Amino acid sequence: MPRSTLHAPRFTLLCLFLGLLLPLLFAPLALAHATLVRSDPPPNAVLATSPLEIHLWLSEPLVSGISAITVLDAQGQAVQQGDTRIASPDATELVVALPPLPNGTYLVDWRAFSAVDGHTTEGTFAFSVGAASVETPSRSVSTTNAPRVSRWAVIWRWLSLLAQAALVGMIAFRWWVWEPASRKSQIPNSKSQLPFSNYQSPISKPHSLFFSLCLALAAIAGTALFVSQILSGAGAAFADLIAGRVPLGTVFGSRLGTAWIGRIATLIALAVIAGDISDLTSASPPAPLYYLGSVWLSAQLLLINALGSHSAAIAGSAWLSLPVLADWAHLIGTSIWAGGLLQFVFTVPRALRLVADPDERAELTRQLVFRFSTLAAFGVALMLLSGVYLASLHVARWEHLLDTDYGHALLLKIALVMPMLLLGAANLLWVKPRPEETPPLPFRERRLGGEGHFWRLVTLEALIGILVLAASGLLTELPRGADAAALGPAQLTLTSLADDLRVTLSLAPGRLGANQFNVTLTDAAGRPLSIDATVSLRFVSQDRPLGSREVLLDAQGDGSYAVTDAALGLAGAWQVEVAVRRPGAYDAFAPFNLFVGADGRIA
Numbered sequence: 361m362p363r364s365t366l367h368a369p370r371f372t373l374l375c376l377f378l379g380l381l382l383p384l385l386f387a388p389l390a391l392a393h394a395t396l397v398r399s400d401p402p403p404n405a406v407l408a409t410s411p412l413e414i415h416l417w418l419s420e421p422l423v424s425g426i427s428a429i430t431v432l433d434a435q436g437q438a439v440q441q442g443d444t445r446i447a448s449p450d451a452t453e454l455v456v457a458l459p460p461l462p463n464g465t466y467l468v469d470w471r472a473f474s475a476v477d478g479h480t481t482e483g484t485f486a487f488s489v490g491a492a493s494v495e496t497p498s499r500s501v502s503t504t505n506a507p508r509v510s511r512w513a514v515i516w517r518w519l520s521l522l523a524q525a526a527l528v529g530m531i532a533f534r535w536w537v538w539e540p541a542s543r544k545s546q547i548p549n550s551k552s553q554l555p556f557s558n559y560q561s562p563i564s565k566p567h568s569l570f571f572s573l574c575l576a577l578a579a580i581a582g583t584a585l586f587v588s589q590i591l592s593g594a595g596a597a598f599a600d601l602i603a604g605r606v607p608l609g610t611v612f613g614s615r616l617g618t619a620w621i622g623r624i625a626t627l628i629a630l631a632v633i634a635g636d637i638s639d640l641t642s643a644s645p646p647a648p649l650y651y652l653g654s655v656w657l658s659a660q661l662l663l664i665n666a667l668g669s670h671s672a673a674i675a676g677s678a679w680l681s682l683p684v685l686a687d688w689a690h691l692i693g694t695s696i697w698a699g700g701l702l703q704f705v706f707t708v709p710r711a712l713r714l715v716a717d718p719d720e721r722a723e724l725t726r727q728l729v730f731r732f733s734t735l736a737a738f739g740v741a742l743m744l745l746s747g748v749y750l751a752s753l754h755v756a757r758w759e760h761l762l763d764t765d766y767g768h769a770l771l772l773k774i775a776l777v778m779p780m781l782l783l784g785a786a787n788l789l790w791v792k793p794r795p796e797e798t799p800p801l802p803f804r805e806r807r808l809g810g811e812g813h814f815w816r817l818v819t820l821e822a823l824i825g826i827l828v829l830a831a832s833g834l835l836t837e838l839p840r841g842a843d844a845a846a847l848g849p850a851q852l853t854l855t856s857l858a859d860d861l862r863v864t865l866s867l868a869p870g871r872l873g874a875n876q877f878n879v880t881l882t883d884a885a886g887r888p889l890s891i892d893a894t895v896s897l898r899f900v901s902q903d904r905p906l907g908s909r910e911v912l913l914d915a916q917g918d919g920s921y922a923v924t925d926a927a928l929g930l931a932g933a934w935q936v937e938v939a940v941r942r943p944g945a946y947d948a949f950a951p952f953n954l955f956v957g958a959d960g961r962i963a
């Protein structure tokens with residue numbers, strides 16, 4: 361019976377899933393991390409009267425019920441009224457109400473859960489009512505805008521990318537390597553002609569099993585990533601999710617939820633036609649609809665990833681924009697190469713061992729290697745060309761390769777790709793069996809020579825490819841290097857009172873090592889100090905018995921003083937004391953407590 365009529369219900373389901381996902385592809389894009397655009401009141405504002413509400417505007421739509429604003433007083437107590445709500449029609453504005461606040465300094469601690477890709481961004485800033493209090497809130501008064509990177513999210517994203525790459529590579533291998541190679545080598549391609557008469561031919565069995573395992577891993581890892589993003593964004597435990605204390609309804613109504621549904625639907629559609637994709641011994645050629653359907657579904661799976669990637673962070677990007685298309689092409693190229701290698705290593709040797717005739721086996725091996733080399737070269741070219749373009753967008757400046765986490769992860773990925781390229785070149789130029797060799801050498805003889813080296817190098821290349829996909833998962837979770845100024849703790853600002861002076865200490869970039877320290881002196885009315893003063897900083901480690909260090913600041917005018925120094929060169933707790941010496945007045949001292957984290961951030 362013709363395949364197109366035999367599996368008509370499968371095509372109906374396939375069309376249903378494709379129709380379900382079409383609206384997803386035309387959904388609007390937004391930034392890949394929700395960053396704070398502005399706030400009311402602004403950071404470090406000094407207000408004459410208590411504000412009625414706190415307003416935050418973020419760079420992309422948010423999920424209500426998980427995104428939240430907390431306002432703390434000097435004792436660390438929450439003072440906001442009611443729950444945080446989303447106010448704007450585009451879901452980018454967070455609002456929380458306040459009671460009448462007494463004079464003092466307050467800390468706004470916010471968390472934004474992206475409705476686009478599930479990334480969580482959090483930050484803090486301070487504002488004052490009346491004069492700033494001598495005490496600062498128990499959490500550091502800092503202007504930060506930092507993403508929360510979950511270790512489990514990185515792991516699940518890696519496994520999801522690995523499974524998807526294997527699926528795409530398997531489909532590409534099926535249509536562009538196995539089919540033409542088996543025809544060219546004239547290997548019997550019918551179940552009835554093989555020395556096995558059971559229902560499933562052993563040649564297709566390893567391919568089918570590998571395909572099923574990858575489908576299951578893609579679904580499990582994708583769902584686990586989805587859940588971990590929700591729990592990380594809500595600051596909740598899995599027990600809270602089971603107990604219904606996490607607002608899943610708002611998540612499924614967001615773009616993030618739609619993308620998860622689309623990914624699962626695509627995997628189900630692939631499972632519907634899995635038997636025909638994984639059957640390497642079909643007696644009839646594949647129907648064009650199966651060919652187009654499997655290729656489109658595999659490409660669609662990667663397109664859903666691209667629509668939630670960093671490339672969507674380019675301002676003004678539409679779903680068919682060049683950055684998104686480049687990211688899609690990069691995923692396709694990587695999947696063809698790395699996924700095809702996994703297919704080659706895990707299923708081809710098992711299938712080849714079942715070809716009884718050694719000459720036919722050697723001929724099929726040469727045809728497979730020759731055609732996969734051509735396919736892999738296409739994937740590598742696509743990956744490299746799109747990768748250079750994407751790096752120019754997401755890193756933007758050379759220094760961001762060295763001073764951002766994204767740059768470090770990208771360098772790691774490049775360091776892994778280079779040996780993969782060298783191994784591939786070695787196989788292509790020196791080791792691989794050549795299709796023009798005649799007569800074909802027996803399979804066993806070739807294993808004693810170049811073919812044994814070939815399989816070892818291909819296996820090593822595939823293992824490195826798995827690590828490359830792990831680096832890709834880390835890159836996806838990290839903020840872009842080009843966004844370092846917006847996302848990093850670009851400035852840490854603290855305020856205290858010293859006698860009749862209001863002392864404001866600012867650090868930039870707020871990281872371990874060299875920082876620019878700025879001290880601003882004003883009187884109780886907020887006017888800059890009008891007389892010359894000598895201002896110094898004294899650094900004392902609270903964790904180690906180190907000697908103190910004192911640094912003199914340079915006057916900048918209008919009560920401002922600055923210096924660049926690397927006194928905060930060790931992780932741990934520090935006290936920074938600002939000393940102000942004025943003629944005709946007592947010396948004033950303002951101590952500030954800082955903590956340098958293991959990740960280098962100062963809070």
